[in-house]
Amino acid sequence: MRRIVITGMGAICALGHDAPSTWKAMTEGRSGIGPIHHIKPGELRNGGIAAEISDYDPANFFDEARRAMLDPFSEYALIAANEAIRQSGISFAGESAARTAVVIGTGVGGETTRDGMYERLYGEHQGRFHPLSIVRLMTNAAASQVSMVHGITGPAFVVATACASSNHAFAQAAMMIRAGLVDAAVVGGTEACITLGTLRAWEAMRVLSPDTCRPFSAGRRGLVLGEGAGMYVLETLESAQARGANILCELVGTGMSSDAGDIAAPSEIGAAAAMNLALRDGGLSPEDVDYINAHGTGTVANDSTETRAIHRVFGAHARELVVSSTKPMHGHALGAAGALELIGAVGAIRDGIVPPTLNYLGPDPACDLDYVPNEARAMKVDVAISNSFAFGGLNAVVAVRRAP
Amino acid sequence: MSTVQQDTFDIIAKQAKIDIATITPQSTLKDLGIASLDAIEVIFDIEEHFNINLPNEDTDLENGTVGHLVEAIERQLAQKPASE
Numbered sequence: 001m002r003r004i005v006i007t008g009m010g011a012i013c014a015l016g017h018d019a020p021s022t023w024k025a026m027t028e029g030r031s032g033i034g035p036i037h038h039i040k041p042g043e044l045r046n047g048g049i050a051a052e053i054s055d056y057d058p059a060n061f062f063d064e065a066r067r068a069m070l071d072p073f074s075e076y077a078l079i080a081a082n083e084a085i086r087q088s089g090i091s092f093a094g095e096s097a098a099r100t101a102v103v104i105g106t107g108v109g110g111e112t113t114r115d116g117m118y119e120r121l122y123g124e125h126q127g128r129f130h131p132l133s134i135v136r137l138m139t140n141a142a143a144s145q146v147s148m149v150h151g152i153t154g155p156a157f158v159v160a161t162a163c164a165s166s167n168h169a170f171a172q173a174a175m176m177i178r179a180g181l182v183d184a185a186v187v188g189g190t191e192a193c194i195t196l197g198t199l200r201a202w203e204a205m206r207v208l209s210p211d212t213c214r215p216f217s218a219g220r221r222g223l224v225l226g227e228g229a230g231m232y233v234l235e236t237l238e239s240a241q242a243r244g245a246n247i248l249c250e251l252v253g254t255g256m257s258s259d260a261g262d263i264a265a266p267s268e269i270g271a272a273a274a275m276n277l278a279l280r281d282g283g284l285s286p287e288d289v290d291y292i293n294a295h296g297t298g299t300v301a302n303d304s305t306e307t308r309a310i311h312r313v314f315g316a317h318a319r320e321l322v323v324s325s326t327k328p329m330h331g332h333a334l335g336a337a338g339a340l341e342l343i344g345a346v347g348a349i350r351d352g353i354v355p356p357t358l359n360y361l362g363p364d365p366a367c368d369l370d371y372v373p374n375e376a377r378a379m380k381v382d383v384a385i386s387n388s389f390a391f392g393g394l395n396a397v398v399a400v401r402r403a404p
Numbered sequence: 405m406s407t408v409q410q411d412t413f414d415i416i417a418k419q420a421k422i423d424i425a426t427i428t429p430q431s432t433l434k435d436l437g438i439a440s441l442d443a444i445e446v447i448f449d450i451e452e453h454f455n456i457n458l459p460n461e462d463t464d465l466e467n468g469t470v471g472h473l474v475e476a477i478e479r480q481l482a483q484k485p486a487s488e
Contacts (some may be wrong), residue, residue, distance in 0.1 A: 045457060206444050206460055221460075265440045300466075 010083025013228030014051035051226035051331025072192035076229035105165025105189035107335035110137030166338030167396030188231035215296035226331020230339030253282025259393030296325025328358035429471030
């Protein structure tokens with residue numbers, strides 16, 4: 001079977017405008033959560049906090065012609081993809097253009113554009129929309145833009161599985177590379193969901209925390225939304241070695257499952273199935289795993305269910321490995337979550353530092369693992385998995401290993 | 405039984421498709437078999453019916469009783485300006 005490696009990594013999120021600054025913030029335990037700027041104060045019922053990208057001006061990244069086509073969710077995807085491709089040094093010239101895929105996870109797509117249109121239509125009774133509204137808001141726009149800007153002519157598409165979108169995207173790209181359909185892929189996830197409409201809908205579901213995000217902790221009160229993108233270059237080990245590329249780590253396995261149960265409540269069985277499948281796909285035994293970057297949203301239900309699922313998969317080894325959620329730093333970026341969180345898993349392997357679970361107040365009897373509370377930990381990590389479990393009962397897990 | 409309590413029981417019974425006679429002020433939504441999204445829908449129906457906003461603190465879906473919910477509704481109604 002073809003082995004797959006990561007040779008480029010890019011990001012933009014509340015922690016920084018690139019992957020190195022995002023990783024640095026994770027090791028420092030810095031949080032990007034704060035009062036929301038995208039929405040006027042007083043328009044939200046409770047909380048009014050999120051992990052927004054700060055000091056962001058699209059004009060620093062795109063010319064006017066390109067910008068006219070872009071909703072923020074595509075901007076973020078392009079910024080992260082450009083960085084990953086630059087770092088990888090991969091070229092899409094000649095035949096390799098058609099032998100490369102673009103797969104991007106996103107939860108809601110062009111929500112900023114949609115919100116703006118509907119405000120104009122229903123609020124201002126002004127029905128004249130910008131002619132590029134459709135090409136901005138269409139959910140596939142992010143994949144199309146990456147393909148267009150980089151001249152990638154192989155399969156390009158978007159995967160939408162809510163909070164698991166990024167990890168499902170990694171799985172699709174890995175399968176295409178293994179099947180010999182393509183030799184490389186630009187893959188990850190993007191989300192720009194901090195709009196009034198989306199926030200009000202999340203408030204109505206009563207899962208947003210009024211204070212902050214404190215996964216696995218006593219006194220946790222819910223999740224805090226984030227935004228951004230994480231993008232990666234995947235290629236075969238053979239091609240990376242042939243061109244002397246710097247290999248960041250190996251993408252060794254992926255696992256996907258569906259709960260076929262409740263539309264919102266998480267399932268221990270479904271989560272455990274996805275973790276087990278990722279291990280099996282990567283030829284790993286539970287004892288091989290040193291670190292789990294958890295889904296860890298900070299809701300009462302997710303964190304206790306995920307803990308039970310980890311016990312179920314790892315048995316006695318659950319007490320040996322470490323678990324952390326980086327969501328208190330970059331927020332829950334929905335379709336971009338898995339891609340941003342993989343930075344934590346890759347960084348842990350490369351630098352021997354496990355990012356912490358911030359805002360941890362103390363143990364909850366239902367969450368009884370080592371969650372690396374509040375401070376990063378120096379530790380050798382050879383194998384890590386990254387969990388994503390979505391509303392709709394869709395689960396996807398990615399396993400990464402030290403570069404061969 | 406106060407009108408607010410009567411209305412609240414009606415909403416819960418209708419949304420959860422249960423016999424209103426099984427609801428008491430001591431019942432939790434969990435006792436009544438109303439979990440997850442069903443419970444959130446009950447709270448939404450109550451907010452719509454009384455035209456109030458119930459903060460998350462007043463809607464403990466795990467351990468809060470229907471009696472507590474009625475008290476929270478009455479508190480919100482008391483805070484509403486008379487003109488609304």
